[in-house]
Amino acid sequence: MTRQSQALTLWTHPAISIQDVAEGLAALPKQRVAAWRKLLARGNLVPQKPKHFYAKAAYLMHQPAMPAIAATEASYQVLGFNEQDFWLKVSPIHLRPDRDTLVLIPETELAMTLDEAKALKFAFNRHFEPEGLQLEGTDQAWFLRLPQVIDFKSDTLDSLKFASMQGRYPTGASAGYWRRLMNEAQMLFHAHPVNERRRAEGQIEINSLWFWGEGQLNFDQIQPKNEMQIWSDHNYFTGLAKLTQAYQMLPVSDYATWLQQADLATSRHHLVHLSPPQFSHISDYLVWLEDSWLSPILAGLTNDELHSVYIDFDYSMGWLVEPRFLKRFWRRNIPFKMIK
Numbered sequence: 001m002t003r004q005s006q007a008l009t010l011w012t013h014p015a016i017s018i019q020d021v022a023e024g025l026a027a028l029p030k031q032r033v034a035a036w037r038k039l040l041a042r043g044n045l046v047p048q049k050p051k052h053f054y055a056k057a058a059y060l061m062h063q064p065a066m067p068a069i070a071a072t073e074a075s076y077q078v079l080g081f082n083e084q085d086f087w088l089k090v091s092p093i094h095l096r097p098d099r100d101t102l103v104l105i106p107e108t109e110l111a112m113t114l115d116e117a118k119a120l121k122f123a124f125n126r127h128f129e130p131e132g133l134q135l136e137g138t139d140q141a142w143f144l145r146l147p148q149v150i151d152f153k154s155d156t157l158d159s160l161k162f163a164s165m166q167g168r169y170p171t172g173a174s175a176g177y178w179r180r181l182m183n184e185a186q187m188l189f190h191a192h193p194v195n196e197r198r199r200a201e202g203q204i205e206i207n208s209l210w211f212w213g214e215g216q217l218n219f220d221q222i223q224p225k226n227e228m229q230i231w232s233d234h235n236y237f238t239g240l241a242k243l244t245q246a247y248q249m250l251p252v253s254d255y256a257t258w259l260q261q262a263d264l265a266t267s268r269h270h271l272v273h274l275s276p277p278q279f280s281h282i283s284d285y286l287v288w289l290e291d292s293w294l295s296p297i298l299a300g301l302t303n304d305e306l307h308s309v310y311i312d313f314d315y316s317m318g319w320l321v322e323p324r325f326l327k328r329f330w331r332r333n334i335p336f337k338m339i340k
Contacts, residue, residue: 006262006264006267006268006269006270006305006306006307007268007269007270007306007307007308007309007310008258008269008270008272008297008300008306008308008309008310009060009269009270009271009272009309009310009312010272010274010293010297010309010310010311010312011056011060011271011272011273011274011312011314012274012275012276012289012312012313012314013053013056013273013274013275013314014275014314015313015314015315016276016282016285016313018313018315018336018339018340020282021282021286021313021336022334022336023282024282024283024285024286025037025286025334027283028283028286028287032287032290033286033287033290034290034295034298035290035294035295035297035298036286036289036290036294036334037332037334038298038326039294039297039298039309039311039319039321040311040319040334041328041331041332041333041334041335042321042325042326042328042331043311043319043320043321043325044319044320044321044325045317045318045319045335045338045339046310046317046318046319046320047316047317048312048315048316048317048318050066052156052158052159053156053158053236054066054069054156054213054236056312056314057234057236057237057240057273058240060271060310060312061225061228061230061240061244061246061271062223062225063221063222063223063240063244064221064223065218065221067215067217067218067221067222067239067240067243068087068213068214068215068216068217069089069156069212069213069214069215069236070087070088070089070143070212070213070214070215071083071085071087071213071215071216071217072217072236072239072240072243073089073141073143073213073235073236073238073239074087074089074136074137074143074145074239075217075239075242075243076238076239076242077137077138077141077143077235078136078137078143078145079136082145083216083217083219084216085145085146085147085216086145086146086147086148086149086150086214086215086216087143087144087145087146087213087214087215087216088143088144088146088152088211088212088213088214089142089143089157089211089212089213090135090142090143090144090209090210090211091106091107091142091157091209091210091212092107092110092112092117092120092142092206092208092209093105093106093107093110093157093206093207093208093209093210094109094110094204094205094206094207094208095165095186095207095208098164101164101165101166102164102165103162103163103164103165104160104161104162104163104165104168104210105161105162105204106157106158106160106161107157107206109204110204110206111203112140112206114139114140116194116198116206117139117140118139119192119193119194120189120192120194120206121135121139121142123188123189123192124185124188124209127184127188128181133181141235144211149216150172150173150174150214151172151173151174152170152171152172152173152174152175152178152211152214153170153171153172153175153214154170154171154210154211154212154213154214155168155212156212156213157210157212160210170211170212178211181209181211182208182209182210182211185208185209186207186208189205189206189207189208190205190207194206195207217243219243222243222244223244224244224245225244225245225246225269226244226245226246226247227266227267227268227269228244228246228247228267228268228269228270228271229246229247229248229249229262229263229267229269229270229271230246230247230248230249230271230273231249231250231251231252231258231270231271231272231273232248232251232271232272232273233250233251234273237273247263247266247267249261251272251273251274251275252272253274253277253292254292254293254296255292255293255296255297255300256296258270258272259296259300259305274293276288276289294311297309297311297321298326301321301322301323301326302323302326304323306323307322307323308320308321308322309321309322315339315340316339316340317338317339
């Protein structure tokens with residue numbers, strides 16, 4: 001393989017407001033964000049279809065359909081994983097009363113310790129053993145294995161972060177059963193010593209569970225990607241890499257590090273999942289991305305290091321840029337009005 005055969009996908013997640021980006025670019029000297037302006041003005045706009053992180057991850061890995069979230073992550077975290085089983089992801093949460101509804105606080109905000117996770121997992125398994133339900137996986141990544149397909153649809157945990165639960169509970173013929181389980185788990189966890197201690201110390205209780213990511217794996221819908229490198233440590237990407245035979249690499253923060261570590265001899269396509277640092281001003285973010293990624297990408301397209309680049313900022317449109325597109329000198333403005 002030569003460097004000319006390399007294709008790079010840069011996906012920054014979560015998104016920065018498109019309005020903030022437009023205003024920030026307008027406030028900076030044009031030469032300071034020259035790569036931003038050239039790449040986004042001259043690239044082809046590509047409409048985005050995926051509705052959430054997991055669908056986008058599968059889409060950017062060129063999968064015909066999104067592999068079920070729970071099954072994908074369980075495939076490498078559960079001993080004795082069986083793709084014929086139906087899987088649910090189980091996440092500890094806090095439900096906080098807010099007027100006439102409840103607000104969901106996800107596990108990432110709960111600072112749950114390993115010992116607390118072990119204790120709550122043990123309590124759940126002991127309590128629900130008569131129903132044939134056992135949490136599997138690691139102590140901090142829980143899954144339920146069901147021997148048959150169930151009619152159950154649930155929102156992703158990411159989409160519910162700090163959201164009202166009004167109208168957001170699971171649906172489907174079996175939803176009532178799982179709603180009962182949620183209520184029963186609330187009572188079980190409320191009386192547990194873990195939460196007694198957390199209440200005494202002024203910490204947020206771990207007072208419920210969210211069942212989500214439902215489904216089985218369908219290997220007929222999984223396309224091998226053994227010439228692809230994925231630069232991410234997200235659990236879903238780890239599962240996708242295993243299922244598609246792609247190479248998983250640790251995240252990188254800049255183009256130079258990516259180029260140094262990339263295996264250009266065996267991989268043709270590189271998907272970089274980038275989580276930007278926190279900045280107090282939008283201008284700092286724009287300059288950081290210019291220097292760390294966009295300016296080197298522009299150089300890579302110019303000197304034949306890259307044969308194509310797809311840039312995805314989690315908007316309604318992404319940008320496909322090839323070396324020949326850079327000659328479109330008449331395209332001077334980024335089409336912000338076409339993007340949401």
